[in-house]
Amino acid sequence: MSLEPESPREEQGFLGLGPPTMAVSPTPQQQEYGNGSATEGRLNESEASGTPGGFHSYDWMDVFSLLVTSLGLLGNGTVLWLLGFRIRRTPYSVYILNLAGADALFLCCSFLISLRRLATCFYYIMYMVVLYLQCMSYTAGLSLLAAISTERCLSALFPLWYRCRRPKHTSAAVCAGLWAQAGVIEVTEFVTRNYLAPRRFCNFLTIYFVCFVLLTCILCVSSLTLLLRVQCSSRRRRPPRLYLLVLLTVLVFLLCGLPWGIEGFINDRFRIELMPDILPHSLACVNSSVNPFIYFFLGKQGHKGRESLRLILQRALGEEQEVGGGMRDIPHTNTQETSSGG
Template identity: 60%
Template sequence: MAMSPIPEQLGSVSDNTTERSANGSFVPGAPGGFDLDKYVQISSLLLASLGLLGNGAVLWLLGFRIQRTAFSVYILHLAAADALFLCCSLLISIDKILKFIDSSFVFMATLCLRYISYAAGLSLLAAISTERCLCSLFPLWYRCHRPKHVSAAVCAALWLLISSPALTNFVLCFFKLAPHSCPHFVIIRVLWFLLFTPLLCVSSLTLLLRVQCGSRRRRPPRLYLLVLLAVLVFLSCGLPLGIGDFINNHFQLKSMPQWLSSLLACVNSSANPFIYFFLGSQKRKRREPLRLVLQRALGEEQE
């Protein structure tokens, strides 16, 4: 399949996911050889399938079974971003195994949607952490002056600001309507990453210090633990993909192997539902409806 250089800029996914062994003797598919790429794609398939089940359950419960709150709106959109990322990763992994995508348009569109979902996940986590930080530092101001529909407005604005440049760049570059628009989009991606990553780190660190100080007097709310765990998983598993993409595009250097960062990103997108249900479960009760478990995890907003 003839590919233009656009997929390297759009998708943060490289076709060269097969790594050689230390002595350079590895040949994919050779008798007795260890086909790393095959096992990586199978692992990605399993993780993505499991993550889709978890995020699908969160989407169903928050979308149709649980009354939405200011915080649950963010979680709903974060689950949608994770589900979209896992769908794209699933499609890419299946294609690398079966080679069924013959259209460069479909492949590049998948890479574009994968970037949109990844950037949306980063931005939503930054928004969640920042809002929880403001709620913790200024509780009276937050309760009295916070607009009612600010969560929905922030989520809609983030999706629009992320998807509009990405889709526009995809259309212009693929149909060669504006060949020089791709480098401009790379700059937008870098600026977006450099803006929201420090915001996420600073707000989550502030929230962690706040929780640590308050935990001496009483047990911290599950909601704060949920945010901190989700941020921790993203920083350890999701951030390497963005860092590798930033280094590859800005410095033209190879950092972490692409297969490893993509696999870790699948772990990140699959982990959030299990964090919710783990924090919302009670040890004494063995069987509970998932709706009650999720409500318990998202319901403690008291300071």
């Protein structure tokens, strides 16, 4: 029996990302194709159906994913370079730096997986490592988005506390904790999936999905609070760019990133495939690719002429101050992660 997964969902496992599972009995297609791989079966099926170039729709979606992930890696790489080496650190730039890292890692894994499905050149163990890293980056990205949205909400609701009482290295500590949490989750999944009883793995899926829903609820509540805040402030003066950055990033995740997690859990827990797996995976790639373009779009908004990417990104991540109940932007170059600003 071939080690190749017989469907995209079996290929990706938990949340579309776990290790491949072995089929108990061959399907009619496998019997027809003999011991060939699932990829060969798809190609033979597409050739038989007369698809131009012998490409199945899954393969065309992989090509699309490769193009999207290439653009996303370019954008996220630019953000990582600017925030890591060219721009002074602020509380929110630390979050954005880690979010860009999570998106870049997710896109790297997606790029490699799409290449593997097109070229079938990866070894089985390397493929599993890439899948688990991809799932870890997805979990870290969701957690970082929730942290960014929550902290932005707290700074808007309790500005005095945020300026005077917020611990100095909160951003770095939270990011380190969230990355560690994502790693522990993936190690736990690997152990329960491969070395414990199936019931234990089902219990793990349930616990993980509860945490997934809780993070999503936190994300939605804090974003809704920010949206109301923007609505109130926009009547007096222009809302800060960072508010809009958080709201747009969360909106893109809810539209493009969230379906991947939900569809993967339903399929892995209940064996119900709501849609072809490649569709939510491609949407998740879009979610991780579009964030840098949101940053640069908001930083460029309202300013004409040619400017450096460093200046545009600084403007997008500029700190805000509450002045007389209103809000205004202050230059990013005058802010740093101090005890008063975090």
